[in-house]
Amino acid sequence: MSSIKITFPDGTVKAFEQGTTGHQIAESISKGLAREALALEVNGEVWDLARPISTDASIRILKWGDDGGKHAFWHSSAHLMAEAVEALYPGTKFGIGPPIETGFYYDIDMGDYALTGDDLEKIEAKMYELAARDVPYIREEKSWDDAVAYFKKKGDPYKLELLEELRGETISFYHQGNFTDLCYGPHIPSTGRIKAIKLLNVAGAYWRGNEKNKMLQRIYGVTFPTKQELDEHLFRLEEAKRRDHRKLGQELELFHLTPAVGSGLPLWMPKGTIVRETLIEFLKQEQRKRGYVSVVTPHIGNLELYRTSGHYPYYKDSQFPPISLENGEEFLLKPMNCPHHHQIYMARPRSYRDLPIRLAEFGTVYRYEQSGEMNGLTRVRGFTQDDAHIYCRHDQLKDEIKRTVELTQLVFQTFGMEVRTRLSYRDEKNVEKYGGEAAFWERAQKEIKEAADEMGLDYFIGIGEASFYGPKIDFMVKDVLGRTWQLGTVQVDYVMPERFQLEYTGSDGQKHRPVIIHRAPFGSMERFVGILIEHFAGEFPLWLAPIQVAVLPITDAHREYGEQVHRQLQQADLRSELDERNEKIGYKIRDWETKKVPFMLVVGEKEMQANTVSVRQHKKGDLGSMTREAFLAKVVEAVENKSLTV
C-alpha cells in the first residue's frame, strides 16, 4: 500500500498509509487528542475524522476550541435533535438544520401542530437519551437517483427540493441511530460527545427564507461537551438580559416608547437626552476640527426631490405615505437628508477652490419599518442621523474617505467598542437593484478598497450590502443578544451628483462633477445610544452619565454644607444632585447605587468641620475623604479626558 504525506500546522510532515483517517492521525499523536478531536481540516476543508485521506494533504485537527470543531459539533447536534423529533413526532417533514454562530436550529414542518415549551422539554429529554447511546455519525454516498428515491419513499418534499439543485451529483448522506439526512457534513465521531443540551425557543421561519413559501417551525438549541460549559452559556444569556437596553432604558429613565405616540417612535426622557446631547457635542467638536460646517434642513421635502434622487418610488414601501395638498403638491417626511444637502450645494455656483465642502447635520429622518421589525432604540421609525455629505473633487476623494474613516474609528475608540469593518459592495448578479453605471461602481469599489488597504483596515467584504447609490465601508457592532447592527458608515456616491447635476468650475474653467461621500460615524443617535447602554450595562463613563455626582447629607444639620458642595459642582459644569430626603444614609446610598450614579459624596459632621467630602464610587464603594478641591480636580479631569475608568 502506498503512503501519503501529511503536513501538520507547524510544518512537520509525516508519512501515513493511504486511506488513513483523521481519527487514526489523532490517535498516532495521543489518546487524549483522539478523545477531544471533533473534525479534521484537510486542505482548508472540514472533514469527518472517519473519512479516509487518499492524497497528500495539509491537515489540522479540530477540537472544541476551533470554529470548525464547534460547527461540526452543533451540526451533529441538529441531526440528533431531528432524530429525537422524528422519534417523538413521526411524519414530521424536515427542512434544513445547520449550525449557527452559537448553536444550531432545525426547520421542521409538523402540519398544523404548534410546538410548545413542553414539547421542547420532551425533545430535549429524548436527545439526552439518544446521545447516551453514543452511536457514530456515518457518512454514505449515494447516486442522485437513489437519493431521490429515498426521500420520495420517506415523503420529504423539502429534501427533494434541495436535491433538485444537486441534480446529477453524488449525494452524501449521514446517519446516526435511526436517523438519516441529506447532508454535506462534516460531523463529529459519535453522539456521545454531546453531554449538555438546551433547546432555547421555537419560532417561525419561511422555507428557504422566502415569505412566499410555507412557514416552518424552527427550533433553536445549543449543546456543549460538558454541563459546566452549558451552565456558563446560560449564565451569559441571563447577563445579556440584564444589560438589555430596553430594560435599562426604562429603569434609568432614558427613553420611553408608547403606542400613544406610535410604534417605533421613541421619546427621549431628560436623562437620555443628556447622553444624546453630550454625544452630539462631542462629535460636533471633532467635526469642527476637521473642517465640517453645520446646516439645518426641514423634516419634510417636496416629493419631486425624491423622484430626482431616485428614492421615490423605489423605496416607497419603506416610507411613510406622502402628504398631499389641495393644489396637488406632495411632500414626503424625509427618509434621508441627502437631497436637502444637495440643494444647499446647488444654492450657488461652486469653484474647485471651495472643495471639499463638508455639510453636517444631525438630521431626523422617518422610515416606515415593517411592524415586526421595531426593536427598542436599535430599530425605529423616526431617528436622527449624525449625517454629513462631503462634496469633493475626484483627486481629493481617497484622502477624504480616509479622514472620515479616521473620525469613525475615533468615535468607537472613545467608547472602547469593538467593531467589525465591512466593505459593502453591490451584487453583480442583481445590478438592477442599484443606480448608476457599472463604470462608476467599479471605480468607487476600487477606491474604497484602496483607501481601506492603505489605512491597514481589518475588513471583510459584504457582497450585495451596498446602498443603491454606491459602495460603503460599514462599521458593525453586536448587541448583548449577539445581534449585529450597523452603526457607522462611509459611502461613496457618483450617482447623486449626476442625478442632481451637481457641478463645480475647475481650474480649467470647465464644469466638472463632484463626488459625494455620505458618512455617519454614530449611524443613528437612537441605535448608537441603544448599543451604548448595553456596552456599558447602563454604567456610563463619567463624561456621559446623566447624573455624575450625588451629594448626600447625613442629617438636616448638614444640608447647608451639602448645598454648598452641590453648587460648587454645578459651577464647575458637573451634573450634580442634592439628596435632601429625610432618609438614613444607607437608604440614600442604595438608591443612588441602583441609579448607577458614578460618584456619591457623603457629607456629615466630620466633612463639614474639615471642609471635605467623603467619596463613594459606584460599585467600588467608599474611597475615603478628600478635600472638595481634590475631588473636583479629579472629576473635571476625567470628564475632560472622556476617561472610561476614572
Next chain:
RNA sequence: GCUGAAGUAGCUCAAUGGUAGAGCAGCUGAUUUGUAAUCAGCAGGUUGUGGGUUCAAAUCCCACCUUCAGCUCCA
C-alpha cells in the same frame, strides 16, 4: 408584513368562571440617621381596546392595538 407567545397599579409579579392582591416606587406623618432598604398610615385599577358567551369574565370566544422571539426587509 408572516408564524408563535404575551399584555393585571409607575415597576416586578399574584389571583383558572364567583368581592382584583402583594412588594417596590409615590404621598402624609413619626424618626435626625455615617457607606446597599427605619417605622406607621394613605392613595393608586373600566385587568391593552372593542365586541361576544354566561346569572356571573382578568380568566372562555372573535377582531384590533402593542410588546417579545424568530422569519422577511433595511437608503
